[in-house]
Amino acid sequence: MGFQQSVFKKPVDMNDLGDNSNEEINLKKRRKEALEELLKRIGKENRPLNIAIIGTPGSGKSSFINTLIASITGEWRSHAMVGCFGGLGLQKTKHIATYRKEKYLKHAKDVKHLMKFNFPAILDMSGIDDANDRDTKMLLDLVFSGRIPENSKISDILQNIRQNEEELNNLYPLAKSNIRVDRIIFLVSAANPSLPENLMQAVHSSSTSRRRDIPMFGVLTKIDDPFTSEKNEYQEFISRMRTHLGILDIHLLRCTNYCDVNLEEIKDGIRNNLPEIDISVLRGMKQILDPSITVTEYKRATLNQVDAGGILMLAFVILMIAIFIMLFGK
Structure with missing residues (x-):
């Protein structure tokens, strides 16, 4: 079955009495339990993992990052800039940005407690075109191996790949300050019937390079507004996504992002969370951040x-x- 899919519901009005009030109390209790289970799974002793969020332009990567952080902290904030372009496939993020726990947990309600746990560093980058060519694979190899400095523009990296290939080792040397990727999350929107199959194959290939084998997961967002109401068509879409990523159904998180249609009034830049969204994300991250799943490092002679x-x-x-x-x- 994979990560449990939650049916999106409108927020419950606290002014309502009876069953609605009981439902909200139950949801909040389940959200707290899901967070406690995640904390227990990631622990305090291991090194925090580094997660790369990959997808095509306008696929909703930044929205998912904001949703993930909101589910952990208990309140929504605009950490990653999100653009609304009416489905034009444009994007706000044009570089590589890293969100470490010291940055995104500092406004959490229980910051001192949460900071003790090994929450991941989240690597956000501009969307990559749907291609499986040499330049795309070289870009992914550089990112996954931790050779790209933070805040580098993707367009500059691609230009160096095309024009200065022989100097790549000098331009992007291995550095302790850079992030080597421990998990790859490929994000797809259920609202778009077209799968980026070429990019998915390129990411799958680069995740199993000669040097490292990086665990990969899928995230399917917009499950509240899928492109089709036909169950068979939807299941075929999911099956194709899993096949191209080479993942099991248990490694596919189905969720809804926080976005304009489900966020209530803005109050000082902070919006109230919806537990039904948080529960799905927290349960999915419990699987993704499982420390028993490790990167395979191949020894070179x-x-x-x-x-x-x-x-x-x-x-x-x-x-x-x-x-x-x-x-x-x-």
């Missing part, structure tokens, strides 16, 4: 190991020749 192997092989060949001469040389 050192020069000395290669030399030693070559010497042993040469000695073996010489020995076999000598034996052959002794037996058949006369």
Whole structure:
């Protein structure tokens, strides 16, 4: 079944009495339980994970980041700038931005308690065109390996890939200050019937490079407003998404983002949370942030190991020749 899909509902008016009031109390209780389960899962001892959010332009990556942070902190804030372009596929984010827990938890209601836990660093970047070409894969490799400095513009990186490929190691060296990706989340909107299959294949390929095998997950947003009302068509859409990402259904989070249609009045830039949204996201992140799921680091043979192997092989060949001469040389 994967992460449980919650049916989106309008916020309950606290002025209403009876069943509505009981329903809201129950939702808040379930949200608290979901957060406590997430805290227990991520713990306090391990290194915080680094998560990259990947998707095409205008797919809702920044909205999902705001939704994720809101679900953790208990209040919605505009951490990642979101644009409303009426489905034109435009985007606000044009660079690589990192949201660390020290930044997004500081306004949380229970900041001192939450700060003790290993909440992830979230890597946001501009949308990538639906392509599976060499430039796209090189860009993804640089990002996933942690060689791109924070606040770098994606357009500049692509230009260097095309014009200065031989200098990439010098332009983007490995640095301790950069973020090596531990999880990849590929985001797709259920409101759009067209899947970015080329980009999905490129991300899947880059997540299993020669050096590292990075766990990948899918996030399907806008489940409150899917492109179709036909169950079979919707399930086929989900199946295709999973196939192209190479993930199990349990690794696909279905959720609704906080957005203009479900956010109430703005009060000092803060809006009230909807527990039914938070519950789905928190349960999904419990799976994604599971510390038992790890990156596979492939060991590369050192020069000395290669030399030693070559010497042993040469000695073996010489020995076999000598034996052959002794037996058949006369």
